[in-house]
Amino acid sequence: MRSLDLSPLFRATVGFDRLASALDAASRLDDSAYSYPPYNIEKTGDDSYRIVMAVAGFSEDELDVTAKENSLTITGKKAAEGEEPKYLHRGIAARAFERRFDLADYIKVSGAKLENGLLSVELVREIPEAKKPRSIKITAGAGSAKVIESEAA
Known part of the structure; x- marks a missing residue:
């Protein structure tokens, strides 16, 4: 590079x-x-996103999704099961992983679900009212007022 x-x-x-x-x-x-593990990042709306991660072989108890400040961390760690079976071919990886995503300002994690070996993490952009565009009142010298409206971003 x-x-x-x-x-x-x-x-x-x-x-x-x-x-x-x-x-x-x-x-x-x-x-x-x-x-590893493979993942997709999808835009599901104007202010919503989804991260879909293939975590075949992991249960809900073996996965952890943590959001802190502007960071999202997804970890997976297989629980010890005792005696491991003898594999003739092992194509499904079940190794521990940690995947980090940097999130933009105002992106919040709204939920996560595990279904059919895919972990879906829903993200939404929530802009605070103080940061949204607002109308500013303009006053003339004699006390008359005129309002100029701004367009939403």
Whole structure:
């Protein structure tokens, strides 16, 4: 992968440290280390997303979904079962894993379900009222008022 120089970006921006860290981390990813378990990221609406992860062989008790600040962590650890069967072929991986996702501001986890070996994690963007566009009242010098409305983003 080609190296990316972000120094011009840093000279013209303030407060984008998290973005720079995310770009730097993405450039250092080793794809082979991040291929298990496979997953999809779906956009299900204007402000909703879904992460679907193939976790065949794991039960609900062996999976953990944790949201903290702007991070989502999904871990799976098989419980010790005693004597392991003799496999002639073992194609279903049941190794422990930990997958981390960085979430944008105002993205919240709204739920998770395990069905047919697929773990679905629902995400929704909830913008606080203070951050939404609002109308500003403009007053003229003689006390008359005019309202300019802004469009929702």
